[in-house]
Every structure is written in structure tokens, then in C-alpha cells.
Amino acid sequence: MTSITRRHALRAFAAGTAGVTAVSGASIPGASAATGGARQRAFAAAAAEFGVPEPVLLAVSYLKSRWDSHGGAPSTGAGFGPLHLTDLRAVAAGGSHHDHGAEDPRGDTARRVLTPRTSPALQTVDLAASLTGVDAETLRTDPEQNIRGGAAVLAHYQRELGVRADRPDDWYGAVARYSGSSDTGAAAFFADQVFATITTGASRTTDDGQAVTLPATPVSPRREQVRALGLPTIAEGAPEAPPGLPVEWIPAPYQDLGNGDYGNYDQADRPNSQQITHIVIHDTECSYDEAIGLVQDPTYVSWHYTLRSTDGHVAQHVLTKDVAWHAGNWYLNAKSIGIEHEGFAAQGTWFTEAMYRASATLVRYLAGKYRIPLDREHIVGHDNVPGTVPSTVAGMHWDPAPYWDWAHYFDLLGAPLSRRPLRQPTGMVMIKPDFASNTTGYTGCDTSAPAAACPARGSSALFLRTEPRDDAPLLSDPGLHPDGGPSTTGISDVGSRVSTGQRYAVAETRGDWTAIWFLGQQGWLRSSGVVPVLGQVVTPRPGLESVPVYGRAYPEPAAYPAGIPPQEIVPLQYTLPAGQKYTAGPAVPGEYLWATTFDPAQHVVVRGTTQYVQIQFGHRVAFVKLDDVLVTRTRP
Structure with a gap:
């Protein structure tokens, strides 16, 4: 990752576990x-x-x-x-994950790009x-x-x-x-x-x-x-907090910076203006105190909540009705809530149970409030957010990375993954390795020695191979490796990686191996890391050799009123070929939030007639036009 200038680079940025038994009400034998x-x-x-x-x-x-x-x-x-x-002396770090790479957290080319600080710890x-x-x-x-x-x-x-x-x-x-x-x-x-x-x-x-x-x-x-x-009693006052979870209100500044510029979020009226459909899980790549300082900077970017690792303390910064600049994709920013967790994914660090529990309490509350399904199609990591156009794919972020325990997190959410296990093949699988024993070998946790192996620790992710053998090359991702070379084991390289809870259509099985459709290719992984599930899949309509894949679901040009430039509908550098299937997530409308002024009264939500389907196309989600695909349901 490379640093870029502060304000302009930032707006270019912003446009359960095996062996666990919970026991209640009685002593545990033995x-x-x-x-x-x-x-x-x-x-x-x-x-x-x-x-x-x-x-x-x-x-x-x-x-x-x-x-x-x-x-x-x-x-x-x-x-x-x-x-x-x-x-803290052994884990010194500075900056946040919004300071690295080429991603624009706002993710909207209609506004120019935005681009920071170590704090004491016990x-x-x-x-x-x-x-x-x-x-x-x-x-x-x-x-x-x-x-x-x-x-x-x-x-x-x-x-x-x-x-x-x-x-x-x-x-x-x-x-x-x-x-x-x-x-x-x-x-x-x-x-x-x-x-x-x-x-x-x-x-x-x-x-x-x-x-x-x-x-x-x-x-x-x-x-x-x-x-x-003798600790201070903070006036929590956060307007959106679940019962029993103290949430402090530390507002991000909505400030006119002059010359037509403003920061660091957009006022809106969600869900009346647009439905909130996703919750995006981030980690900060800096300390909690530093993150709090950054989100209060009007020239920086924003997110809705920050959680502290040590104790799970929560601070809210942006009302959920408003649009924070956090995910690097304006379509998803406009329809999501961003939650930052104190963490250092690049260093291979781990997340405390206190923070997992506080986060799950918060997300369960928000999902209930906005009727967001508790699944990996709607509760996504920042690493699952797609680039908006081909040129932004390589710069997208990859937090919270493989060391976030998605299975345990969904247990805490009260929505265990694969809660009704199926025994027969269905044509679709969910990724579900055992976190503790899945010590997948990554490299690059130590930035001073990028080729060195990361610590052998539990992971929620698995690699995909070009053939059903452990020494086969990884798949190629043309967005991350335009030279056509294979993906790598680098912790930031998601080009041939799947994660717990994600669902994929099965392409083939051979012995102890399963092949899934991934970025237009067959990717092989050990069958022990997947479980059969039911769901919907998409495939190109008859007569189409392939269909384009998009990083955002924008309306057709005819939908834009006078004075609002139509946003180009640009396919990513991938296609979905005939004969391949990909799991279907939610059907979503073609929408674009035109928000380039400090006065929210001038903002417009453009809605078209084009409908899209979110799919699990690679490690990241993507969108295809509903008219281009057939949607069918898998069966045992």
C-alpha cells in the first residue's frame, strides 16, 4: 500500500468456532x-x-x-x-487503514478526492x-x-x-x-x-x-x-444504541470548508430516501484514540461507529440516517452503515471477545431496526466491497482480513452459519472451515519483511487452487494481477481467497476436493472446508455468451433529471461466462445518490428501471443486471 496526499487522497478514498459449548443454568460436569x-x-x-x-x-x-x-x-x-x-510498546502503529492504498472511501467520482497521528495505552x-x-x-x-x-x-x-x-x-x-x-x-x-x-x-x-x-x-x-x-461518567447520548450497550456520542463534523468543499459525511434521510441494506465491518489500522481523533477531522472521512478493543466500548459519530464515507464504493456507502473496530489486520492481530460481543449487540440492533438479514450477503467485510470501475479494483481495502472470526461472530449475532446442516449435495456450498485449526499460511504481516510467513494462527479464509491438489497455483485475478500472474499468499491479496459464510455455486467435485465458480474460473478447495446449503444462483440467459459484471448498481442514463450528469455504467474487468453459476444475494434497484453540495436539500436520489442482482463473484461481491441472467434455486 502506498500513502497519498491527505485531503485529496482521502476523498478519492471515501467517494462459531469448533469445540465451543455455551452452558447455562447448571454446573458443567468434568x-x-x-x-x-x-x-x-x-x-x-x-x-x-x-x-x-x-x-x-x-x-x-x-x-x-x-x-x-x-x-x-x-x-x-x-x-x-x-x-x-x-x-503498546510492542505493538506501535500509526495512521488508519483509510490512509493506505488507492481506495477513495467516499467512492464517488462526482466529488473530488479528500487525505494524519500514536496514543497512550495501558x-x-x-x-x-x-x-x-x-x-x-x-x-x-x-x-x-x-x-x-x-x-x-x-x-x-x-x-x-x-x-x-x-x-x-x-x-x-x-x-x-x-x-x-x-x-x-x-x-x-x-x-x-x-x-x-x-x-x-x-x-x-x-x-x-x-x-x-x-x-x-x-x-x-x-x-x-x-x-x-473514580472514572468519569460519559454522557452517552448516542441517539442509536441498543438497550444495555453504552454508546458514547462523538459526532463527526458536518462542516462547510469553502470553495464548494465540505466534510466529512452527507446528511440524508434514510431509510425514507434510500433503504439501508448492508452493514460493513472494518478495522481501524490504528488505535481507538487515534481513530476518534481522525473521525472528528472535517477534512478526513467518516464512519458511523467505532469500537474499542480492550473493553468493547462503542462511540457513534454519524446518524444512521446519514451517509458516511467509509467503504470506497458510493453505491454501497449510500445504502450501508460502516462500523470500525480497533484493529491491525496487517499485523495479524486478534480481536477480543469483549469487542466481538459489543459489536454483535450493536449489529443485531441495527439489523433489526432496518430489517437487514443476518447473513454474509448483507453483513460484509470491507474486503468484500467491490471496486466501482476497473481502475479502482486494485486499490480496494481488505480489512478486517482473515483473522476476523466470522463463524463466532454470527453465533454471537444469534444467526449461526449453516444452522440446519444438509447431508446431500445441493450444487451450492458455504465456506466453513474450523477457525482454530485453519492455520492457513499467509505472508506479509510484517511490512518490513513482506515475504516472511505470518504467525500460524486461526483463520476464517481458504485459498483456491487451479487444480485439486495442495501444490497447484492459486487463481489469477485480472483486477489485482493485470499481468495475468497467479494470486499470492499475501495477507492483502484476496484474488484467490474465500471466507467463512460466503456461498458459492459448485462447478465440480473430485474425491476430497470441490471446485466452485470464482471470477469466471473454477477454483478448487478441500471439501472439508465447505458445507452444502440451499439458495439461489444466477447464470447468463440463453443466447448470451457472457454477461458484464459491475461494481455498483447505477440507473440507466435516461433516469437522470436535467442538471445531474448521468453516472457511467462501467463493467469491471471480469465477465460471467455462459455455463457458469454464481450465488445470488439480494435483488437491488438501480440508484444513485447525487450529493455534491453542503446543502442536503439539493441532493437527489436518482432511480431507474434497471434492476440488479448482487452476486458472490469472487472474494468480493458484484452486481449483474437482472435482465442478463436467469435466477434459479438450488435443490438437494
């Missing part, structure tokens, strides 16, 4: 630490050594890491290990080192010592609060402080999630094969303890 594995015994030993109730230590770790060690790699909040000891690894005598490097990389360090920090917080008690109920204040939150609401939300986990219990196998169980234990936490932390 949970004794004496008979548990090494990770379970480490929790029991650390709890006893530092006087922390074992259920509290287990639940805090679950809300931070789900007990995973992540091989010593940092989280998106600069936290390490099962207890998420934070060390250093709990230093406190843990002083309390345990263990050096920071060991605390970051040794799971057992990390658990000891986390228990020592919790016990230290409890002593500072002056509370002496053995019952989990009396540890609410220390747990709230361990969240790392800078305000009372976020600290209390984290603590509430921890104590809810104690109440329901949990059991899973970690990323390194450790079985850990937290027996269900009824608790009545002393929530009033949070006041003793």
Missing part, C-alpha cells in the same frame, strides 16, 4: 481443575496463589481472549495472552512484571506466566479498592478496572459481561488444544463498586 488440562490447572494455580476467585479469573480471561494464547501474538488492543496483558504488562518478578517478554509469550500476571494485576486492583472478600460477587470493581476502560459505562458493561459469563458458564477448546471449563455459578455482583474507580 470441570474440576484437578482433572483438567494444563491451561485449566494454570488458572486454578494462579487463582490460589494471588487470592482471586477462580470463576472471576476464568471469566475475565474469557471476555478478553476466550482463553486462547494466540501464540504470543498481540490483540488489536495491544494485549497478549489469555489475560490480555497490554503492551501498560498492564509492566504492572504484572513488577508484581510477579517475571519479565515482560515472558509475560507476553508464556500462557502460564501470563495467567499468573493477570491474576496478580486483578488482586492488586482489589487491594487498592480496599475490598477483602473471597466471593466472586465482591470483585466487580476490580473486574471493571481490569477492563482498561476510561469511563464508568464501558467498565460496567465489561464487568456485566464477565459476571454474566460466570452465571451461564462456558466450555471450549482453545487455539492450542487446551480444554477449559468455567462451571456455571450464580452470582450477585456488587455493581456499586464501579463508583469507587
